[in-house]
Amino acid sequence: MRPSVKFLSDDLIKKIVSEAEQLLCTLGIEMRNAQALGLLADHGAKVDREKSQVFFTPALIKKALKTSPRSFKLYDIPGKETHHFQGMQVYFTPGSAALYILDHETKEIRRPVTSDYISYAKIVSQLKYIASQSTAMIPGDVHEKISDSYRLFLSLLYCDKPVVTGTFTIESFEVMKNFQLAVRGSEKALLEKPLTIFSCCPTSPLKWSEVTSQNVLDCARYGIPVEFVAMPLSGFLAPVSLVGTLIQHTAETLSGVVLSQLARPGTPMLYGGSPAIFDIRYETTPMGAIETMMIDCAYNEIGKYLGLPTQAYISLSDAKRLDAQAGMESAMGAVLAALSGINNISGPGMIDFESCQSLEKLIVDNEVCGMTYRLLQGIEPKEDFPSLPLFQELLQEKHLLISKHTRRYLKEEIFFPGAVIDRANRARWKEEGGLDLEQRAHSEVERLIHSYKPSEMAGEIKNELITLMQTEARKYGQEKLPELRKD
Amino acid sequence: MEILMQIRDLLCQADDQQVLQLVTKAIREKISAKEILEKGLLAGMNIISERFKNHEIFLPDVLLASKAMHAGLEQIKPLLIEASIPSLGKVVLGTVQGDLHDIGKNLVGIMLKGAGFEVIDLGKGITPEKFLETAQAEQARVIGMSALLTTTMPVMKNMVALLKDKGLQGKIKTIIGGAPVTEAYARQIGADAYAYDAANAVERVKELIKV
Numbered sequence: 049m050r051p052s053v054k055f056l057s058d059d060l061i062k063k064i065v066s067e068a069e070q071l072l073c074t075l076g077i078e079m080r081n082a083q084a085l086g087l088l089a090d091h092g093a094k095v096d097r098e099k100s101q102v103f104f105t106p107a108l109i110k111k112a113l114k115t116s117p118r119s120f121k122l123y124d125i126p127g128k129e130t131h132h133f134q135g136m137q138v139y140f141t142p143g144s145a146a147l148y149i150l151d152h153e154t155k156e157i158r159r160p161v162t163s164d165y166i167s168y169a170k171i172v173s174q175l176k177y178i179a180s181q182s183t184a185m186i187p188g189d190v191h192e193k194i195s196d197s198y199r200l201f202l203s204l205l206y207c208d209k210p211v212v213t214g215t216f217t218i219e220s221f222e223v224m225k226n227f228q229l230a231v232r233g234s235e236k237a238l239l240e241k242p243l244t245i246f247s248c249c250p251t252s253p254l255k256w257s258e259v260t261s262q263n264v265l266d267c268a269r270y271g272i273p274v275e276f277v278a279m280p281l282s283g284f285l286a287p288v289s290l291v292g293t294l295i296q297h298t299a300e301t302l303s304g305v306v307l308s309q310l311a312r313p314g315t316p317m318l319y320g321g322s323p324a325i326f327d328i329r330y331e332t333t334p335m336g337a338i339e340t341m342m343i344d345c346a347y348n349e350i351g352k353y354l355g356l357p358t359q360a361y362i363s364l365s366d367a368k369r370l371d372a373q374a375g376m377e378s379a380m381g382a383v384l385a386a387l388s389g390i391n392n393i394s395g396p397g398m399i400d401f402e403s404c405q406s407l408e409k410l411i412v413d414n415e416v417c418g419m420t421y422r423l424l425q426g427i428e429p430k431e432d433f434p435s436l437p438l439f440q441e442l443l444q445e446k447h448l449l450i451s452k453h454t455r456r457y458l459k460e461e462i463f464f465p466g467a468v469i470d471r472a473n474r475a476r477w478k479e480e481g482g483l484d485l486e487q488r489a490h491s492e493v494e495r496l497i498h499s500y501k502p503s504e505m506a507g508e509i510k511n512e513l514i515t516l517m518q519t520e521a522r523k524y525g526q527e528k529l530p531e532l533r534k535d
Numbered sequence: 536m537e538i539l540m541q542i543r544d545l546l547c548q549a550d551d552q553q554v555l556q557l558v559t560k561a562i563r564e565k566i567s568a569k570e571i572l573e574k575g576l577l578a579g580m581n582i583i584s585e586r587f588k589n590h591e592i593f594l595p596d597v598l599l600a601s602k603a604m605h606a607g608l609e610q611i612k613p614l615l616i617e618a619s620i621p622s623l624g625k626v627v628l629g630t631v632q633g634d635l636h637d638i639g640k641n642l643v644g645i646m647l648k649g650a651g652f653e654v655i656d657l658g659k660g661i662t663p664e665k666f667l668e669t670a671q672a673e674q675a676r677v678i679g680m681s682a683l684l685t686t687t688m689p690v691m692k693n694m695v696a697l698l699k700d701k702g703l704q705g706k707i708k709t710i711i712g713g714a715p716v717t718e719a720y721a722r723q724i725g726a727d728a729y730a731y732d733a734a735n736a737v738e739r740v741k742e743l744i745k746v
Contacts, residue, residue: 192688193686195686251636329593
């Protein structure tokens with residue numbers, strides 16, 4: 049039996065969805081995009097163009113949910129299937145779009161540069177329990193107008209895993225789509241084997257900016273999967289009650305679902321988000337708050353009720369260091385997310401309220417993900433009935449270390465984390481240097497960077513990616529890109 | 536004067552009804568608008584501000600006290616204008632061109648109003664030209680700019696450049712903030728100040744206007 053956790057009764061889910069639909073139809077959504085407004089109007093929505101306000105209809109919402117795919121797959125660069133977002137199947141991905149990196153040497157946060165991003169890509173390509181990469185950091189050594197596309201460029205060059213990404217401007221979509229066409233070879237091939245997911249974020253409360261709504265439309269045009277990432281803030285920009293926040297989240301996410309499905313019925317989507325409570329003491333939005341995690345798990349249940357695969361920003365931390373708080377908040381989140389069945393769990397590596405990535409934390413979080421996967425396997429009999437023979441053997445041999453039963457089931461039943469998790473007795477720990485978690489994680493960071501094997505991407509595709517990126521950079525006056533390593 | 540101390544204390548308790556009644560009474564008793572403002576309303580907000588800085592109270596408490604202050608302020612506003620008593624200063628706020636995020640900017644506006652400043656909030660997606668036009672029309676002393684996207688931060692640089700171009704650098708001060716914005720960036724572009732949160736913004740604006 050796969051263990052699980054549930055927060056909402058079906059009855060409560062129905063009430064929340066009904067209220068959200070009423071919000072959408074009565075108060076509407078502000079959408080600053082003429083093309084989107086036109087599309088919605090063509091399908092029966094009432095639109096006030098002067099106020100950029102759109103009022104949905106129950107029929108529109110129903111129609112969109114009818115064409116929404118209940119699952120979809122992702123594929124890596126060589127074309128192998130890596131993800132099947134469906135049911136209670138969960139996958140982890142690093143938290144994305146961090147402005148900063150935690151520098152191991154100085155213990156300070158700073159802007160990342162190209163070499164940091166390459167190190168990240170090399171590490172994540174080897175992390176067993178993190179199935180996709182994200183465009184995790186925003187390199188500060190390129191023109192800001194290419195800071196979104198440049199991340200995807202580096203990700204594709206250095207790591208084969210599919211990419212969770214997004215654009216910061218409308219203009220960037222073109223080159224980011226062209227990168228993917230270069231890898232897959234054609235629009236048809238990309239449609240058949242999606243390589244990325246684009247995060248599209250409404251602005252709470254109840255708004256879509258021109259950029260993000262255009263992202264939804266552009267992704268739909270090419271069948272590129274999207275994840276809607278609404279961010280209501282309980283007690284500030286959303287009701288303080290968790291149910292009230294869920295109503296708002298449902299409305300904001302459904303508005304994206306409708307837009308996407310009208311643009312292209314059948315576009316793959318993840319019902320996602322990054323809501324949080326608002327801590328009035330610090331005026332911050334803690335991702336590590338237990339209520340934040342509860343909201344994530346609960347809206348995931350609503351998404352599943354509506355028939356959609358889900359995503360959430362959870363399994364990260366508000367801490368400023370790789371410390372006990374970082375471990376505690378990330379692990380609680382990972383376990384809750386997995387038990388809830390959130391299909392795409394965005395968070396590993398991240399600290400400081402989604403603003404900072406840490407390579408060392410990524411290593412530790414990978415172990416948390418591994419432990420979580422073991423948790424999901426639950427407790428199943430392993431030739432335990434009848435058990436008498438096994439106990440007879442134990443009493444006779446005085447141990448079961450090398451019994452057939454142990455040898456058969458050891459690796460299936462027990463998860464053995466990597467060296468970053470300390471399980472040595474104290475004497476051995478001292479003898480091996482007495483390293484703390486961060487030191488052990490950093491040692492693993494260095495090992496993975498050195499053990500990295502370059503991608504086997506065809507030379508012509510690599511060259512095309514480089515040409516596309518150089519052309520894009522030159523548009524904004526950046527004649528030369530930062531030097532890339534030869535591997 | 537006892538009535539002014541009562542106004543001050545009731546403002547601290549966020550009792551807007553009582554503040555309104557007592558301010559009206561004080562006006563009837565011919566106490567000057569300036570004294571009501573300084574010894575009653577602003578005195579109360581200064582206590583609130585100290586308590587907030589010391590983490591004894593939090594943002595909602597400040598907002599409620601600010602509501603009480605404005606209840607009283609509305610009563611004496613016509614008298615202040617008549618006596619030509621200026622507000623602490625005018626601040627033009629906005630999220631820069633190309634950016635839609637305004638949570639932080641809204642919090643700054645709320646806190647500045649609570650501190651006694653007059654705030655003209657232009658909203659989102661504001662060009663340097665619009666900031667300048669409004670600041671000049673309103674005779675504002677500070678332009679406050681917010682950005683959440685690294686791609687929109689250059690607008691802040693353009694604003695500073697525009698002020699310099701028009702010979703207004705130093706006459707109209709600039710303060711910037713937002714998640715990707717840093718003190719270093721503020722120095723780099725020649726902005727007059729940077730604030731890391733709404734409360735800090737109030738302190739910095741006070742320094743800029745030398746209140």
